[in-house]
Amino acid sequence: MLQEGHFAVTAEIGPPRSCNTEFVRRKGSLVQGYADAFNVTDNQTAIARMSSIAAAAILQQEGLEPVVQMTCRDRNRIGLQSDILGAAALGLTNILCLTGDHQSFGNHPEAKNVFDLDSIQLIHTARMMRDEGRFICGDEIKVRPQLFIGCVANPFADPFPFRVVRLKKKIEAGAQFVQTQCVLEMDRFRRFMEMVCAEGLHEKTAILAGVMPIKSARMARYMQKNVAGMMVSDQLCERLEKAEDVPKEAINIVVEQINQIREIPGVRGIHIMAVAWEEMVPEIVRRAGLYPRP
Amino acid sequence: MIIGELKPLNEIAAKVQGYKRILVAGCGGCVTVCQTGGAAQAETLARLLALTLDEPKTTVEWISPTRQCEWEFIEPLREQVQNFDVVLSIACGVGVQAVAELLAGFPVLPGLNTTFMGMPVQPGQFEERCQACGDCILDLTAGICPVARCSKSLLNGPCGGSQNGKCEISPDTPCAWQLIYERLELMGKLENLEKLVLPRDWSRSRDGGPRRMVREDLSLDDEE
Numbered sequence: 363m364l365q366e367g368h369f370a371v372t373a374e375i376g377p378p379r380s381c382n383t384e385f386v387r388r389k390g391s392l393v394q395g396y397a398d399a400f401n402v403t404d405n406q407t408a409i410a411r412m413s414s415i416a417a418a419a420i421l422q423q424e425g426l427e428p429v430v431q432m433t434c435r436d437r438n439r440i441g442l443q444s445d446i447l448g449a450a451a452l453g454l455t456n457i458l459c460l461t462g463d464h465q466s467f468g469n470h471p472e473a474k475n476v477f478d479l480d481s482i483q484l485i486h487t488a489r490m491m492r493d494e495g496r497f498i499c500g501d502e503i504k505v506r507p508q509l510f511i512g513c514v515a516n517p518f519a520d521p522f523p524f525r526v527v528r529l530k531k532k533i534e535a536g537a538q539f540v541q542t543q544c545v546l547e548m549d550r551f552r553r554f555m556e557m558v559c560a561e562g563l564h565e566k567t568a569i570l571a572g573v574m575p576i577k578s579a580r581m582a583r584y585m586q587k588n589v590a591g592m593m594v595s596d597q598l599c600e601r602l603e604k605a606e607d608v609p610k611e612a613i614n615i616v617v618e619q620i621n622q623i624r625e626i627p628g629v630r631g632i633h634i635m636a637v638a639w640e641e642m643v644p645e646i647v648r649r650a651g652l653y654p655r656p
Numbered sequence: 657m658i659i660g661e662l663k664p665l666n667e668i669a670a671k672v673q674g675y676k677r678i679l680v681a682g683c684g685g686c687v688t689v690c691q692t693g694g695a696a697q698a699e700t701l702a703r704l705l706a707l708t709l710d711e712p713k714t715t716v717e718w719i720s721p722t723r724q725c726e727w728e729f730i731e732p733l734r735e736q737v738q739n740f741d742v743v744l745s746i747a748c749g750v751g752v753q754a755v756a757e758l759l760a761g762f763p764v765l766p767g768l769n770t771t772f773m774g775m776p777v778q779p780g781q782f783e784e785r786c787q788a789c790g791d792c793i794l795d796l797t798a799g800i801c802p803v804a805r806c807s808k809s810l811l812n813g814p815c816g817g818s819q820n821g822k823c824e825i826s827p828d829t830p831c832a833w834q835l836i837y838e839r840l841e842l843m844g845k846l847e848n849l850e851k852l853v854l855p856r857d858w859s860r861s862r863d864g865g866p867r868r869m870v871r872e873d874l875s876l877d878d879e880e
């Protein structure tokens with residue numbers, strides 16, 4: 363999709379906090395056909411859930427194209443490399459490498475964390491396994507995993523000038539596609555993309571801008587004040603506060619954002635994070651004029 | 657220095673329950689500096705325990721060797737414990753283990769939680785600085801340790817949770833990488849952050865198992 367130059371659409375599916383395969387299938391069927399690939403989150407916000415590889419395998423059986431998210435919080439380099447091989451063996455070759463939220467956010471704050479590797483080192487490792495057929499230790503991999511390697515970028519974190527440097531490092535390490543933190547403050551994102559384009563990074567990787575429909579004004583204000591690494595514009599909060607039909611307004615906002623993002627040079631697609639609101643994905647994609655998918 | 661915090665009194669009291677003659681052992685080293693396990697705290701703890709333990713005829717006394725982590729300073733304990741049933745050490749974990757080894761078989765209980773290696777950044781406020789990872793990189797990070805001070809021990813710069821100078825885990829925790837960034841900027845060395853730092857060798861850290869250092873020049877050589 364990206365190679366053919368289409369404006370890509372990806373969406374996110376969170377596995378359940380149980381081994382309910384039906385749940386995964388149901389979530390998949392809600393969004394099937396409305397995006398080109400579907401990120402399957404890895405114990406997101408440090409809450410124990412069905413593994414991303416297992417949920418991705420179920421979605422793949424249903425005909426969806428999954429992107430397996432992998433964080434560095436819960437596995438050391440042995441576990442991560444093993445899971446890369448396992449995922450690839452199941453045909454799950456899209457992987458997205460992240461550092462991972464700190465365990466203090468989740469339901470096991472007493473846990474030990476790992477962070478043997480960081481996200482950049484994980485990208486580097488995946489690329490080495492694929493291109494050089496080697497583990498980190500140098501041992502040979504006879505059948506190499508055919509991976510499509512992705513990363514995330516957060517234009518809203520600090521220090522701002524470092525955000526482009528970090529993205530550059532990720533690309534240098536091997537990231538072929540990038541999904542950004544959700545854009546809820548358009549000016550900052552525009553400035554970020556200007557810096558990205560000035561460095562020519564948009565030509566070396568495919569950048570997908572994250573978008574998120576926000577269900578309520580309260581949630582918007584909460585995210586504005588309390589969620590580390592997020593920026594939410596006042597204008598957006600005010601629009602939700604004034605709206606009569608809030609969910610409808612939330613979708614209007616996302617659709618407008620997508621239209622604005624499509625005008626920004628260097629952006630090759632969008633990534634929709636409709637957390638616990640997956641059923642809205644079809645409407646968003648339709649109204650943004652991105653349906654049917656090519 | 658090593659920082660430690662006394663365990664809550666009720667927890668300590670529960671540990672020594674049943675012992676009639678208790679010797680509280682402070683330490684004149686690090687925990688004296690952070691005023692949690694020194695002579696003064698040993699004395700106070702001995703008094704509080706005597707009041708707290710309602711067993712009749714419980715005696716609680718205290719001592720405080722210069723340091724609990726060296727044989728020469730704790731050797732006298734062999735004699736001193738003769739009239740006691742238990743030692744409650746409020747040294748760091750190194751001290752507790754040294755005393756337990758010296759008195760092998762005699763009950764030695766910890767009264768203090770060893771928390772970290774750090775320093776008083778201002779009076780009454782202690783912060784972690786080093787994790788003894790065994791492979792110092794402070795030259796690359798402007799003298800600020802990301803292994804000890806970044807919540808995820810990251811090596812390639814601030815993660816996406818860094819905002820307004822704070823770490824994602826709490827608004828009270830400075831982001832170590834923000835501090836590193838600022839100091840590198842001050843030094844005109846921001847390019848340090850552009851280099852890819854590859855997976856590191858953690859085997860020199862705790863992960864490689866308990867560590868030891870041998871210095872031949874300081875060893876006693878019996879063969880000569």
Ligand code: SF4
Binds near residue numbers: 808817822824831833
């Ligand atoms: S916010 Fe800063 S200190 Fe906290 S985990 Fe991220 S880089 Fe480390």
